[in-house]
Amino acid sequence: MRIIVSGGGTGGHVYPALALIRTIKQKHPDTSFLYIGTENGLEANIIRRENIPFETVEITGFKRSLSFENIKTVIRFLKGVKKSKQIIKRFKPDAVIGTGGYVSAPVVYAAAKKKIPAVIHEQNSVPGLTNKFLSRYVKKIAICFESAKEYFPADKVILTGNPRATEVVGKTGVGELGKLGLKEGTPTALITGGSRGARPINEAVVKSLAQLANKPYQVLYITGEVHFADVKKEVDLIGDSPNVAVVPFIHNMEKVLSAIDVVVGRAGATSLAEITALGLPSILIPSPYVTNNHQEKNAEVLTSAGAAIMLKEKDLSSQKLIASLDEILLDDKKRKNMSEASKELGLPDASDRLYEVLLKMMESGRS
Numbered sequence: 001m002r003i004i005v006s007g008g009g010t011g012g013h014v015y016p017a018l019a020l021i022r023t024i025k026q027k028h029p030d031t032s033f034l035y036i037g038t039e040n041g042l043e044a045n046i047i048r049r050e051n052i053p054f055e056t057v058e059i060t061g062f063k064r065s066l067s068f069e070n071i072k073t074v075i076r077f078l079k080g081v082k083k084s085k086q087i088i089k090r091f092k093p094d095a096v097i098g099t100g101g102y103v104s105a106p107v108v109y110a111a112a113k114k115k116i117p118a119v120i121h122e123q124n125s126v127p128g129l130t131n132k133f134l135s136r137y138v139k140k141i142a143i144c145f146e147s148a149k150e151y152f153p154a155d156k157v158i159l160t161g162n163p164r165a166t167e168v169v170g171k172t173g174v175g176e177l178g179k180l181g182l183k184e185g186t187p188t189a190l191i192t193g194g195s196r197g198a199r200p201i202n203e204a205v206v207k208s209l210a211q212l213a214n215k216p217y218q219v220l221y222i223t224g225e226v227h228f229a230d231v232k233k234e235v236d237l238i239g240d241s242p243n244v245a246v247v248p249f250i251h252n253m254e255k256v257l258s259a260i261d262v263v264v265g266r267a268g269a270t271s272l273a274e275i276t277a278l279g280l281p282s283i284l285i286p287s288p289y290v291t292n293n294h295q296e297k298n299a300e301v302l303t304s305a306g307a308a309i310m311l312k313e314k315d316l317s318s319q320k321l322i323a324s325l326d327e328i329l330l331d332d333k334k335r336k337n338m339s340e341a342s343k344e345l346g347l348p349d350a351s352d353r354l355y356e357v358l359l360k361m362m363e364s365g366r367s
């Protein structure tokens, strides 16, 4: 098989693509892949590290207000379509998969125009602009939340879940916390601001460090690459705490997560798929800066099931953060109940489901 995969900008679009690639490779080791991303997105690093052939197109997103930048975006899109068509002509894929982010727009659109069967994967409860646009052109639309269904043509939609859920299940995290300077076997909270980090979360965490040092639990705190140097300066001023490890990014999250007891983070859909696949309780601080406030809607699916606590960013403070951590980590019954509710929402067989969609789509021939 020959497959082109495209998705990017943030980890939430890249890791599901990578998980699917790994699943297909396992089932068909002779499959050739080509990943199309951007040079500026996280995919440039994440995909190249995996030695997957990687090509780029240049693309930006639309600004909400009328601006000259939007004209430039249209021009970049058209150039991106042209380049994607050239790549498709050369690579001759049997299918194309788009996992969202602006970059998948020209690639998947070009595939549809070249009559290559294409499927898109929508991670969120409310779809983004790119996937809404592409839904007219693709053969199948794989979704992760029932609520996303209503935004797409009914005959194309299928609930698969997020392949990253499959990837995190059944891994062992033994030894991972030790490598990060933490203890094995102590209740551990992971604090993250999503794949790019989040300044407001970093501010609240830095203010909490002195108090966290006295807790019977420990914290693995991921700052995000771009924020690391600034946060580290402040952490150094406060002084080292043996029960808090501060790192810029974790590249083997699928293993580390299995050593974690509670996750504090944004409500990015791929993170939520991982959390629910593992049945982890969470404290969610949805980003208010995303299209249609989709992270809050993602988070509500977990909070209404009793799997998560939501802290709105406007209410976030070090006191609230610590109180929420205590609420879960110092109360075994609550932790267990939240964990069970979280697991109920998980779709750990998502990779196989998406793989089946892809196979059926290819069997039914070119569009």
Ligand SMILES: CC(=O)N[C@H]1[C@@H](OP(=O)(O)OP(=O)(O)OC[C@H]2O[C@@H](n3ccc(=O)[nH]c3=O)[C@H](O)[C@@H]2O)O[C@H](CO)[C@@H](O)[C@@H]1O
Residues within 6 Å of the ligand: 010, 011, 012, 013, 015, 100, 123, 124, 164, 192, 193, 194, 195, 196, 222, 248, 249, 250, 251, 252, 253, 254, 266, 267, 268, 269, 270, 271, 272, 274, 287, 290, 294, 295, 298
């Ligand atoms: C600002 C923005 O537009 N965010 C979107 C982006 O979020 P973002 O990229 O933050 O996505 P998620 O939180 O869903 O996923 C992050 C992914 O990165 C991984 N990870 C994270 C930190 C780390 O150190 N190492 C690591 O591997 C996580 O395990 C996960 O697989 O995509 C999501 C999925 O479409 C959307 O729901 C989010 O709204």
